[in-house]
Amino acid sequence: MTICYRVSPVLWRFCWLLAWGVGGLFVAESAAATPRALPEFGVVFNDDADLAYVVPDRARSEGLLTANVAALADTPVKTLVYCIGMGGDLVLYPTRVASEVGWRHSEDEKPGSLMAMRMENARVCIAQGSDAVRTAGVAAKRYGLFFIPSLRMNDAHFMSNPDGHAMTSSFWLKNRDRLTIKDSPLAFQKAYGNLLDYSHAEVRQHRLDTAFEAIARNEDLIDGFEFDFNRFQVFFPRGKAESRAKEISEMVRQLRERLDEVSRRQKRPMYLFVRIPPSLADARTAGLEVDRWMEQGWVDLVSPAQIMTLAGDMPIADLITLGQRHGVKIYPSLYPRNSWRIPYPELPGAQRYDGLQVGREATLEEIRGAAAGYFAQGVDGFYLFNFYNAFGSTRPFPSSLYQVLRDTARAENGAGQARVYAVTKSYYHDGVGSYAYAKQLPAVMKKDHKLDLNLVIGEAPSTSVFPLKQSELRLGLRGLPTGVVMTVSVNGSVIFRGEPPAGFTWDTRSIIGANPKQPDAAERYVHVPISKPSIFKAGSNQVTVVLSESGGSTRLTDCELRFSYHNDLEKLWRREPTPLN
Numbered sequence: 001m002t003i004c005y006r007v008s009p010v011l012w013r014f015c016w017l018l019a020w021g022v023g024g025l026f027v028a029e030s031a032a033a034t035p036r037a038l039p040e041f042g043v044v045f046n047d048d049a050d051l052a053y054v055v056p057d058r059a060r061s062e063g064l065l066t067a068n069v070a071a072l073a074d075t076p077v078k079t080l081v082y083c084i085g086m087g088g089d090l091v092l093y094p095t096r097v098a099s100e101v102g103w104r105h106s107e108d109e110k111p112g113s114l115m116a117m118r119m120e121n122a123r124v125c126i127a128q129g130s131d132a133v134r135t136a137g138v139a140a141k142r143y144g145l146f147f148i149p150s151l152r153m154n155d156a157h158f159m160s161n162p163d164g165h166a167m168t169s170s171f172w173l174k175n176r177d178r179l180t181i182k183d184s185p186l187a188f189q190k191a192y193g194n195l196l197d198y199s200h201a202e203v204r205q206h207r208l209d210t211a212f213e214a215i216a217r218n219e220d221l222i223d224g225f226e227f228d229f230n231r232f233q234v235f236f237p238r239g240k241a242e243s244r245a246k247e248i249s250e251m252v253r254q255l256r257e258r259l260d261e262v263s264r265r266q267k268r269p270m271y272l273f274v275r276i277p278p279s280l281a282d283a284r285t286a287g288l289e290v291d292r293w294m295e296q297g298w299v300d301l302v303s304p305a306q307i308m309t310l311a312g313d314m315p316i317a318d319l320i321t322l323g324q325r326h327g328v329k330i331y332p333s334l335y336p337r338n339s340w341r342i343p344y345p346e347l348p349g350a351q352r353y354d355g356l357q358v359g360r361e362a363t364l365e366e367i368r369g370a371a372a373g374y375f376a377q378g379v380d381g382f383y384l385f386n387f388y389n390a391f392g393s394t395r396p397f398p399s400s401l402y403q404v405l406r407d408t409a410r411a412e413n414g415a416g417q418a419r420v421y422a423v424t425k426s427y428y429h430d431g432v433g434s435y436a437y438a439k440q441l442p443a444v445m446k447k448d449h450k451l452d453l454n455l456v457i458g459e460a461p462s463t464s465v466f467p468l469k470q471s472e473l474r475l476g477l478r479g480l481p482t483g484v485v486m487t488v489s490v491n492g493s494v495i496f497r498g499e500p501p502a503g504f505t506w507d508t509r510s511i512i513g514a515n516p517k518q519p520d521a522a523e524r525y526v527h528v529p530i531s532k533p534s535i536f537k538a539g540s541n542q543v544t545v546v547l548s549e550s551g552g553s554t555r556l557t558d559c560e561l562r563f564s565y566h567n568d569l570e571k572l573w574r575r576e577p578t579p580l581n
Contacts, residue, residue: 043078046083049092061121069143084149089172090102098171099169149222156191179203180193224269245287282437301329307436312421332382333382335386341557363420366420369419425557445554466566486546491535520557531581
């Protein structure tokens with residue numbers, strides 16, 4: 001086995017298969033797979049195929065899709081992951097297994113709506129013989145990209161109105177009474193009971209058949225396949241995930257087996273990607289034995305992911321360790337969406353908030369901060385999700401997207417650039433026993449009670465070759481009483497004690513003209529300049545906040561740290577002053 005591994009990853013895979021059965025039939029499960037050589041996947045870019053058919057004409061739509069992929073050429077993106085359909089049940093090509101996008105007319109196709117246009121575009125193009133997945137694959141190969149089709153394993157977009165939603169499939173409508181979860185494992189959302197129940201062999205086989213059909217149609221183009229378990233992270237009825245997890249593991253094993261068969265025919269490696277909940281514990285809650293998949297050598301790249309928002313503190317240290325042990329790439333998913341807040345203003349001064357609004361679009365500085373924190377932990381790279389339209393729909397992409405690609409390609413690319421590190425805020429009922437780990441914020445503040453927060457950062461600013469320009473902590477609060485004394489400490493060192501100073505405090509009402517409607521958005525921002533940035537270290541840092549008074553509605557909503565640098569080399573050459581804060 002070791003000899004095969006040293007020769008080449010393809011030959012190693014072939015020998016491994018022969019060891020367990022002719023023709024790829026496993027007769028036993030290996031104790032642990034030998035770590036294997038993997039290529040550099042670069043930045044992994046997911047396109048969810050919303051723009052598969054832009055117009056109701058095959059030739060033009062295929063040309064526009066090719067231009068969409070071409071916009072990634074000669075960038076740090078080396079791998080294109082392309083969704084094979086709309087949701088998990090509708091596919092973008094003629095199919096004998098699933099339902100085609102636009103297979104029926106639904107009530108949410110209101111005249112003139114985007115949904116109506118999207119469905120009609122797909123109907124016309126597919127009827128004309130178009131296959132968007134194959135078009136994307138041909139373009140990916142033309143521009144030197146790895147091409148990985150992706151299947152969403154239990155997409156939930158349709159679940160609240162399955163009878164009227166365009167993304168509901170024929171399979172679901174035929175089997176709604178027999179094959180759905182019914183008893184949602186998450187009490188806050190009963191509609192999860194409308195998702196397909198993986199306890200049933202028919203459901204599992206339907207998903208495998210959908211994947212196998214996509215592989216067979218494109219095996220001359222693909223470099224593997226992805227199971228996206230993050231869309232969405234519910235597969236079994238309440239209380240059944242742990243006992244039925246082995247059944248999803250068997251699906252992963254069968255996909256690995258099928259890819260190995262294709263690898264032998266095509267004489268090149270095939271890689272299996274999985275997107276999973278944001279930690280091993282969350283994956284187990286959902287019924288996903290990710291550690292077993294890694295140990296057995298079934299998967300090549302694992303992407304822990306939030307549902308929809310950027311996070312810089314997913315608890316993935318154990319995943320990274322497993323990845324290093326078993327030769328599996330760990331690629332955290334990054335998003336262009338954040339929690340509700342006013343973005344951290346770049347410049348100091350009384351007018352620093354002028355023109356800013358409460359929003360959710362992640363800034364370049366926030367994305368850099370999240371990436372730097374994970375780089376410091378030893379991840380292999382990043383998986384960009386929902387970035388295909390994040391900064392606009394022009395092609396080539398807007399310059400902000402190309403900046404993100406550069407910033408996330410390697411840790412060194414962040415040198416000299418401003419970063420914002422943040423404690424991730426809760427999103428959509430996440431917490432212990434749900435689909436995602438419990439978040440630290442928002443948090444109730446009680447009188448004289450210490451609130452300890454873990455803030456993950458990816459740099460020791462005192463070691464940078466660029467002089468530090470700004471080092472500042474920002475706290476967001478709601479319901480803060482007047483006259484309160486605030487004590488803020490970092491890693492045991494007090495950095496501020498007193499009433500929030502007027503020159504460093506901004507009320508949201510004064511910025512946007514009203515209090516924020518979103519319950520997790522701050523009513524007041526307090527900025528704390530840090531004169532001794534060496535108190536911060538790369539990795540976990542403890543930020544402690546104590547209030548001398550609190551009201552019944554006092555909440556800490558935000559905790560962020562911003563570093564920026566003097567990075568003009570000519571100014572440094574001229575010995576110009578480099579003041580801090």
